[in-house]
Structure formats: C-alpha cells, structure tokens
Amino acid sequence: MGLYRVGIDGGGTRCRAAVADADGRLLGRGISGAANILTDPETALVHIRQATEAAFKEAGLPLSDISSAYAVLGLAGNNVADAVSFIAARLPFAKAAIVSDVVIALQGALGDRDGAVASLGTGTVYCIRQAGATSMLGGHGFKVGDLGSGARLGQGLLQEVLLAHDGIQPSSSLTETVLAEFGHSPEAIIAFAHGAHPADYGRYAPSIFSAAAAHDPVAINLIRAAAYRIDQTLDAIIARGVTTLCLVGGLAPLYRPWLAERGDKVFAEPLADALTGAVALAVQGVFTATFSNQAEAVQ
Template identity: 35%
Template sequence: MKQRRPQCGAPLFIGVDGGGTGCRARIEDGQGRVLGTGIAGPAAVRLGIEKSMAALKTACFAAAAEAGLPPEALASMDAGIGLAGIGRKGALEQLMAQPHPFRSVIYVNDANIACIGAHGGRDGGIVIVGTGSVGLAVVGGREIRFGGYGFPISDEGSGADLGLQAIRMALRAYDGRAVATGFTREVMMRFHNDPFEAVAWMDRATATDYARLAPLVMRHADAGDPISRRIVRDAAEQIDELIRQLVGSGAPRVALLGGLASPMEPWLAPDVQRRLSPIEGDAVAGALYLARRAALARAS
C-alpha cells in the first residue's frame, strides 16, 4: 500500500518497539494514518545503551525515509519508545541522558507498550512469549508484573529458555544420560557433534542466540519427538502460570503476544486457552498511544 504524504504542519507521532530480536518504528499522523515504517536490529538494553539507541534511531530514520521525510523531521515528532530490559538498574537514567532526535520522548518497557496496544489503552494483561517472557497487566492505573527479569535467571517458557533446555538435553543424550533422538542429534549437529564447541559457543552466546533454537524445538515437538515435547510442555506450564496469575490479580482480559505465541498456544492448558482475548493492536500502537498522550498533556 502506498504511504500517505504528510500534510505540512500536521502533528506527527512516532512509536518504537525495541526488543531482543529486532526494532520496529512507525510514523502516524493525528488521524492514525500510517506514513512510514522502519526496522533495525535488536534494541534490548542488555546489549548496551549505545547499541540500543543506535538501533532505534536506525529504525526511526528508515520510517522517516519511507514517509518521504528528511531525518531532521523527527525533531517535530513526539515519540513513544518501548525497550526490552529498561527495568535494569540505571537503564532509564542512562537513556534519558542520551541525545535523541525527537521533540519529546517517553521511554517504557517493551511489555508496557505491548499491553497498551493489545487492549487499546484499556485495562488488561499480556503474556509475551518471544526471546524472553513476561506477564504484565494494567488494572485501574496499577501495573502488575510477573517474571521477565532476564535470561537465564528468569524468562521461563521463552524462546531463549527453550534453546537452553534443548542444548542441555542434547548434551545429556550425547553423554548417554538420556536417550538420543532425532531432535538431540540435530541440536548436536549445530555444534558439529562436539560438546566443547557448544561450550565455546555458550561463552559468547546471548539470549537471542539461544532463542534461535526455539523453532527447531517446536518443530520436533509438533512431530512427536519425546524430548522436545517434554521441553515444550514444561515451557507451556510456565506460560499457563503467568496467565493464571494475571487473571487472579484482576486483569479483565489477557492476550498472548510474541513470536512464539502462535506455536505455543496449542500447548497451553484448555482453561488457559479459553481465557485468552484477541489482540487489538501491536506494541508500536501502544508506543504511539503514549506519544499522543504526552503531546496532549503538554498542550493542556
């Protein structure tokens, strides 16, 4: 679809969703019409503030270019930006100290904008199942959060967690401590059937690297492999618990989001599946909601 050209002097807003796998930006006008979109590499704060800022700027400049705008046009836009890992100690303060190209900017956790977008700004909860995992709800203006403290100490049921469990089970099978299957053999082939190559890989691997094994786990589980099925069932139980906790905390609706949401949903408990609500908008929509709200607050 051809993007609309922005009208001269019309207010413009930009929303950014920066996660561990990639960064997306979208520019919209005051009527919510999309003018341009842009993508970039991972923007999670754990990768470093400089790398995070570089990724989000790349995505925003790409969105401006698609909208037919020069990079300096961002200076007239209010921005809402959600970044994975922004809850880390000192991360927000470091971000606020960085120069930015926008008229105004608000930084929040990527789960926050995903929740706002999923429910159109209304009360509700989400469980994100992607590179990481987290349960978050906004109820009566109060934010409720479960998990999402970062891999490997948290993020149960996530893509990174699936990848970690896959390598653990493959190494056990290699040692003869578990029965080898087509799944464990394929994992080991990633490391040329050498456990010490897996060790060398581990020394430099990020959560994103582990998460790249998740599709392999899901594929073998869906095909009936017993070891991968056990890994996915255990992950699904973790997601079940996050959803039940949100419902128990008063969330009137809960949506399942993230790159693994669709493949993981059939593995969830039947009562949990019945509690899931459809998604109204994406995380970038949530970021744009915050940008518009900030602009209104400044104008009032």
C-alpha cells in the same frame, strides 16, 4: 510541540519503528535488528536509530525532523535503571519515554480497556491493567527470569544436547541435528554459550516447536516444562480478577495449544500490535507516566 510522534517496539530479536503525525495518522514504518538495552545497549541504540530513520524515509520525511519528534519506546531490558539512563541520554528525539515492551503490547492489544497481556517471545513478561492502574509480572531478564521464553527454550535445548552427547539422557532427532550443527563438538557449544545473547538462544525456539509437532521427545519435554511456567503466571493473573487476557509475541500462537484451556471468555484476540500501542501512547503524550517499577519517563 514536536511535529511527529514515534513509536518504537524494541525486542530481543528485532526493533520496529513507526512515525505518525500529531493526530496519530501513520506515515511510515521501519525495521532493524535486536534492541535489548540490557544485554547490548550500544547495538540497541544503533538499531533504534536505524529503524527510526527507515520509518522517516518510508514516510518521505527529512531525517532532520527526528530531532523534533516525540517518542515512546517499549524496550526489552528496560527494568535496569543504568541501562535506561544510558539509552535515554543518547536518544535522538526531542522528548521520549522509555517503558517496558509489554506496556506498549498492552496498549496495542487492549486499547484503553482493562485486562492483561502475556508477551511470549525471546523473553517473557506480563502486564495487567485494572481500573487504570498498570502492574507487571515477570520480565526479570534472561539470567534470573524469562521462564518459558524462546531464549530459555534454546538454552534448555543446548543443555539437552550436551546431556545426550555425554550419554546421560537419550538423544533424539533434534539433539542430533543441533549437535551436528556444532560439528559434534561440546567445546563448540560451550564457546557459543560463553558469548551468546538471548536472541542467539531464541533462534532455536521455532525448530523446537517444529520438532515437537513431529513427536520429538526432547522437544516435547522442553515445551511442556516451559508451558507449565507460563500457565503458573497466567493462573496468578486470573486470580487477581483479570477476565480478559491476550497472548502476544512471536511464540504466542505456537504456545497456545500447549497451555491449559481457559475458554474464549478469558483469551481474547489483540486489537492491534505493540508498535501500534507505542504510537498511541506517543500521541496521548505519555511522557511523565510511570508503569509500576518497569518504566521510566525521560523529559
């Protein structure tokens, strides 16, 4: 058996890795850039390796031990089989399981308990566990899903900037600031959008929330529309009988005041983060599990 267990949390903005011994004792952590295997698989592979090497270096372990380690990777964009196969064939580990990043978030937030998590970050995806069975909602990717995500917020902001520039919608302090960033050039915005990845749009999300706090009308409308979409999904989850719900991800604390009140008996604080969840699954030996249609195990 492999000497070490590796957990990977690969999102649309950054990739984090942790290495533990076979008993789950954490030895080291590492971090690198985005690891969305659907939008940019080659870069995702580079960042997975960089984060893993950084974790082994922090632990004082030789990098050669990576090839004998067992890993669980929670990766954004894992719901396309071709992307999973491409990544799986090129991983440096002895054995690995690739699952959705929300699956490791669920394990980190709830341990082995039943409940659900809403992962709100560059993308959005939801995961439910009931009587040991795991299912998912959303997570269909930026082009046709990820409603309420940071990427969608950023994309919506650029749309509003262009509408304001053309005199179709009123401008605001936020739209003027972003337009100035692009040199007051719609062509520059179009060129940016042509090659932009979700993380490129998602970087605007914090400024949208900041602008909303300053009563910017465009920002407020964008967040209200996004929060409505999130609330729709949370309602669908609760309708399934879920009584414990954790909000996780970088935008979770920013969204919380904008979401419908459901009481402390429904919303719960996560026990731990997604990276902790990935390590826990690796220690458990989750290398043949299937989580709904969103996960694929690799032997």
